Amino acid sequence: MSGILTRRALITGGAASAGLLLSGCDQVAQVPAFRKILLSGDAMNQGLQRALSDRAALAPEFSEAQMSPRFRVNGTHKPVNPAYDALLAENFASYRLQVGGLVDRPLALSLAQIRGIPARTQITRHDCVEGWSAIGKWHGPLLGTILKAAGVRSSARYVVFTCADLMDGKPYYESIDLIDAFHPQTIMAWALNGHALSVGHGAPLRLRVERQLGYKHAKYVMKIDAVASLAGIGLGKGGYWEDHVDYDWYAGI
Amino acid sequence: MPIDAALPMEDAAPAPGPPRPAIYRHRASTRLWHWVNAVTIIIMIGSGLTILNAHPHLYWGAYGANYDHAWLHTPRWPGFLTIPGHYNLAIARRWHLLFALVLGFGLLSYMIVSVVNRHFQRDLRVRAKELSARHLWHDLKEHLAFRFHDAANPGAYNIFQKLSYVLVVFGLIPTMIFTGLAMSPAMDAAWPWLLDLFGGRQSARSIHFIAASGLVVFIIVHLTLVILAGAWNEVRSMVTGRWTVPDEEEA
Numbered sequence: 001m002s003g004i005l006t007r008r009a010l011i012t013g014g015a016a017s018a019g020l021l022l023s024g025c026d027q028v029a030q031v032p033a034f035r036k037i038l039l040s041g042d043a044m045n046q047g048l049q050r051a052l053s054d055r056a057a058l059a060p061e062f063s064e065a066q067m068s069p070r071f072r073v074n075g076t077h078k079p080v081n082p083a084y085d086a087l088l089a090e091n092f093a094s095y096r097l098q099v100g101g102l103v104d105r106p107l108a109l110s111l112a113q114i115r116g117i118p119a120r121t122q123i124t125r126h127d128c129v130e131g132w133s134a135i136g137k138w139h140g141p142l143l144g145t146i147l148k149a150a151g152v153r154s155s156a157r158y159v160v161f162t163c164a165d166l167m168d169g170k171p172y173y174e175s176i177d178l179i180d181a182f183h184p185q186t187i188m189a190w191a192l193n194g195h196a197l198s199v200g201h202g203a204p205l206r207l208r209v210e211r212q213l214g215y216k217h218a219k220y221v222m223k224i225d226a227v228a229s230l231a232g233i234g235l236g237k238g239g240y241w242e243d244h245v246d247y248d249w250y251a252g253i
Numbered sequence: 254m255p256i257d258a259a260l261p262m263e264d265a266a267p268a269p270g271p272p273r274p275a276i277y278r279h280r281a282s283t284r285l286w287h288w289v290n291a292v293t294i295i296i297m298i299g300s301g302l303t304i305l306n307a308h309p310h311l312y313w314g315a316y317g318a319n320y321d322h323a324w325l326h327t328p329r330w331p332g333f334l335t336i337p338g339h340y341n342l343a344i345a346r347r348w349h350l351l352f353a354l355v356l357g358f359g360l361l362s363y364m365i366v367s368v369v370n371r372h373f374q375r376d377l378r379v380r381a382k383e384l385s386a387r388h389l390w391h392d393l394k395e396h397l398a399f400r401f402h403d404a405a406n407p408g409a410y411n412i413f414q415k416l417s418y419v420l421v422v423f424g425l426i427p428t429m430i431f432t433g434l435a436m437s438p439a440m441d442a443a444w445p446w447l448l449d450l451f452g453g454r455q456s457a458r459s460i461h462f463i464a465a466s467g468l469v470v471f472i473i474v475h476l477t478l479v480i481l482a483g484a485w486n487e488v489r490s491m492v493t494g495r496w497t498v499p500d501e502e503e504a
Contacts, residue, residue: 021292129307
């Protein structure tokens with residue numbers, strides 16, 4: 001075998017195998033057994049991160065000087081939902097946050113009642129799954145305060161948020177586990193940067209779960225349910241994006 | 254490095270003269286890590302480019318989004334370079350975050366093994382005299398003449414090899430791992446020093462891109478030199494561990 005032939009063969013072979021690897025990944029990702037492995041990275045990263053970190057570790061907080069000059073709106077800009085339009089038209093006067101599922105005392109809280117609950121103010125960084133970040137000042141009661149008021153039963157494992165924005169005709173939904181639900185920075189925010197939430201940012205109420213990516217921070221929250229399992233809710237993967245495009249349920253990374 | 258008995262070269266055309274000696278150059282741990290990484294890095298670059306396509310703007314500091322000043326707008330990476338071959342951020346993230354574990358724990362294992370078996374101390378340790386201007390100049394001239402091995406000690410890495418491997422093993426790959434972790438909101442809560450180290454999440458994201466570009470340059474130079482040094486011999490040595498000492502006349 002001459003040197004030149006070897007070189008050519010190797011260059012061609014190397015380029016071809018890199019190309020095959022790139023395109024082969026798409027083929028392999030369709031094989032059910034491998035897809036299962038591919039999708040198991042979510043649970044592995046969750047387990048590792050939970051093992052490495054304190055459950056109560058706080059997301060970094062910032063000063064007013066470090067805030068984004070302008071906090072962009074992402075995802076739904078305005079829910080296409082006549083029921084939401086009606087609530088918006090009367091400035092959410094008849095809005096009631098339903099708190100139910102595995103709780104001893106189901107609640108229906110008006111916006112005035114929610115605003116009356118002692119609140120936390122936190123300047124935190126919002127990290128979108130796409131890669132950008134924005135820093136804003138969020139204000140609202142701890143989700144834990146609301147859940148304790150409702151009396152979450154010991155059989156509950158997750159908290160599910162059902163929203164006013166409709167995706168393919170069904171409400172957007174998201175879910176987190178109780179570790180994040182009772183985390184001291186997990187709040188139901190009703191204000192951003194000192195003003196009541198705009199429609200784009202999720203009026204009247206949105207979740208802030210500061211150690212996870214943006215798509216977990218459900219906007220337009222209408223209902224909070226404590227549940228024992230995510231099976232049977234939506235397509236069973238714990239959220240709209242998780243169900244429909246295989247986003248990770250654990251979005252801490 | 255011990256020189257083994259000359260091996261018969263069954264897979265090469267019969268060469269005139271006596272067979273050249275072969276030495277055992279790469280240990281199994283090095284070879285395993287090399288090939289696991291070769292696959293992993295291609296997957297990380299391909300899936301990383303898909304993730305970059307989701308928001309092809311890079312910023313410095315803690316925050317950065319559409320209204321903020323970006324220092325770099327990256328081009329749209331075409332499907333033949335990305336994993337998957339069409340835009341799917343969710344699946345690209347699945348590839349990236351699963352193989353990030355392979356990259357991270359692979360490096361950790363390789364480092365532990367290479368300290369224990371003294372691969373680092375023996376083969377990668379840079380000695381002061383190798384950094385003298387005279388030695389660097391000499392090695393540079395040797396490189397330009399396509400002579401990559403010291404005839405007196407052919408198994409040893411030359412200084413540019415050492416420096417580039419040290420840069421990759423102790424510099425670029427760890428930077429990729431730690432800037433990657435700094436982009437994780439949960440890790441920022443667990444290890445806030447990650448943000449102090451890189452100057453904020455968006456800076457970490459920019460450094461992640463720059464270090465990845467450095468790895469791409471390394472891969473190109475590495476493959477070019479493998480070809481110039483004798484591709485068949487070099488690739489075979491990374492598979493079997495055995496490397497034939499090149500004939501200086503030919504090289």
